Amino acid sequence: MAKKKFYVTTPIYYVNDVPHIGHSYTTIIADILARWHKMLGEDVFFLTGTDEHGIKIQQSAEKSKKKPQEFVDNIVDSYKKAWQALNIQYDNFIRTTDPDHIKAVQKVLQELYDKKLIYKGKYEACYCAGCEQYKLKSELEDGKCPLHKKEVEIRKEEAYLFRLSKFQNELRKLIETDKYQIVPKERKNEILSFLTKEKLQDISISRPKEEVYWAIELPFDKKHTCYVWVDAFLNYITGIGWPDGKFKDYWPADVQLMSKDILRVHATIWPAILLALDLELPKKLFIHGFFTANGLKISKSLGNAIDPIALVDKYNSDVVRYFIIRHIPLGQDGDFSEEALKERHNGELANKLGNLVSRIAGLCKEKIPKGTIDSDLAGKLKFTEICSHINHIELDKSLAEIFSFIDACNEYVQEKHPWNLEGKEKDDVLYSLVDSMRIISILLSPFIPFTSERINDQFNFAKPEIKNAVFGKTKSGKIKKGEILFEKIE
Numbered sequence: 001m002a003k004k005k006f007y008v009t010t011p012i013y014y015v016n017d018v019p020h021i022g023h024s025y026t027t028i029i030a031d032i033l034a035r036w037h038k039m040l041g042e043d044v045f046f047l048t049g050t051d052e053h054g055i056k057i058q059q060s061a062e063k064s065k066k067k068p069q070e071f072v073d074n075i076v077d078s079y080k081k082a083w084q085a086l087n088i089q090y091d092n093f094i095r096t097t098d099p100d101h102i103k104a105v106q107k108v109l110q111e112l113y114d115k116k117l118i119y120k121g122k123y124e125a126c127y128c129a130g131c132e133q134y135k136l137k138s139e140l141e142d143g144k145c146p147l148h149k150k151e152v153e154i155r156k157e158e159a160y161l162f163r164l165s166k167f168q169n170e171l172r173k174l175i176e177t178d179k180y181q182i183v184p185k186e187r188k189n190e191i192l193s194f195l196t197k198e199k200l201q202d203i204s205i206s207r208p209k210e211e212v213y214w215a216i217e218l219p220f221d222k223k224h225t226c227y228v229w230v231d232a233f234l235n236y237i238t239g240i241g242w243p244d245g246k247f248k249d250y251w252p253a254d255v256q257l258m259s260k261d262i263l264r265v266h267a268t269i270w271p272a273i274l275l276a277l278d279l280e281l282p283k284k285l286f287i288h289g290f291f292t293a294n295g296l297k298i299s300k301s302l303g304n305a306i307d308p309i310a311l312v313d314k315y316n317s318d319v320v321r322y323f324i325i326r327h328i329p330l331g332q333d334g335d336f337s338e339e340a341l342k343e344r345h346n347g348e349l350a351n352k353l354g355n356l357v358s359r360i361a362g363l364c365k366e367k368i369p370k371g372t373i374d375s376d377l378a379g380k381l382k383f384t385e386i387c388s389h390i391n392h393i394e395l396d397k398s399l400a401e402i403f404s405f406i407d408a409c410n411e412y413v414q415e416k417h418p419w420n421l422e423g424k425e426k427d428d429v430l431y432s433l434v435d436s437m438r439i440i441s442i443l444l445s446p447f448i449p450f451t452s453e454r455i456n457d458q459f460n461f462a463k464p465e466i467k468n469a470v471f472g473k474t475k476s477g478k479i480k481k482g483e484i485l486f487e488k489i490e
């Protein structure tokens with residue numbers, strides 16, 4: 001039987017500056033989902049990458065007195081380094097400056113032009129270069145973009161327009177009926193209310209080349225270049241080789257991750273382009289919240305960015321991955337603080353998980369005994385709930401459940417006093433603990449893969465697979481001496 005496929009994407013990030021903890025958040029969520037679905041035995045594809053064209057990048061390159069290509073190459077490296085540091089295992093890193101991507105974008109533009117869904121006209125609108133997005137007057141605060149706190153520019157120019165207005169009713173129906181699913185519900189409702197109140201206007205998909213030269217040329221008019229968002233959206237299909245390659249195997253995407261800043265365009269322009277191309281829509285958009293610093297969105301433009309590589313150097317990738325996912329309920333906003341990271345490191349990773357591993361290894365005295373699992377302890381693992389939380393991308397909740405079971409195991413040690421027991425009674429208690437540890441390690445492996453590998457190596461557990469996350473499968477054998485998993489931070 002063919003394997004079930006799972007295709008997950010992150011937004012492609014702007015390369016006007018280096019990555020920060022906000023980009024890491026989305027990318028870590030994607031990595032955890034990809035690893036989880038691999039553990040389920042599915043055929044997984046995880047796409048991430050960089051958005052390298054447009055006025056914002058062009059101006060950043062000019063400011064730093066570099067040629068745009070040289071400028072973007074440098075920053076792309078810092079994204080790749082950050083993902084390596086965070087142990088992110090993507091299947092493709094797409095760059096919108098890749099020649100294959102450019103060719104495919106031009107093919108799409110030509111197709112839409114031939115179908116008369118792109119036409120020449122006049123365009124007047126407010127534009128925020130920080131967002132690279134047109135803004136409605138009603139969205140502005142004192143004439144400024146609420147996200148970038150900067151005045152918008154008024155643009156009035158001859159341009160090529162995409163017939164977005166034609167798709168309004170169809171889009172509303174698809175979203176309403178969850179054929180194009182937007183989660184959490186509040187985000188779906190927000191978009192539905194927008195699509196009910198506002199009339200979608202046709203949008204400009206071009207800029208005069210003399211103004212924005214760092215962009216893809218329109219194939220049917222070389223004096224104009226392509227609007228960066230149209231170029232960017234298409235990465236989700238060109239990154240799997242549209243119209244050929246792996247596209248047939250993986251499209252439509254199962255989950256597209258992003259934060260609320262770019263939901264509106266993903267709920268309007270993106271699906272409209274797909275409908276215009278007669279392609280299926282992604283199954284689900286999952287919208288997470290913002291990491292903030294003192295209540296403000298962490299962003300390069302606001303100058304409050306936190307460097308993920310520096311954090312990994314200081315703590316290690318698993319600690320950063322764990323904290324980022326556990327700290328804020330997925331879907332909500334939350335403040336980043338190193339103090340909170342240290343607290344969770346000491347209180348949860350070191351005191352609960354690290355302690356349990358070293359206690360079990362110590363009590364077993366280098367040998368996993370033969371024994372039978374205590375069904376009372378096994379009953380405390382909420383396996384179905386953990387899987388269901390991951391399926392609903394409530395990763396913080398699944399971690400909380402796994403850690404409740406870690407608590408149950410620590411309490412079990414306290415209750416049973418295995419050091420006072422002997423014979424079969426002792427073996428059963430120790431076996432139950434080791435077997436539980438094996439399952440904990442499987443469940444944690446998508447979240448904190450290095451730690452899970454260290455535990456598996458110490459106890460000689462097999463490669464983690466969900467089908468083995470059932471009690472009673474631990475084989476007796478040797479336990480190696482292990483290092484402390486998490487040294488307490490003072």
Ligand code: MSP
Pocket residue numbers: 010011012013014021022023025026051232233234257258259260261262289290291292297298299
């Ligand atoms: N290039 C566009 C996306 C094109 S996708 C077809 C873009 N890039 S971005 O660099 O600004 O990245 C935005 C995304 O980065 C957000 O949607 C989110 O996934 C992530 N985040 C950036 N800052 C964030 C926070 N402060 N908090 C959480 N996520 C954040 O928009």
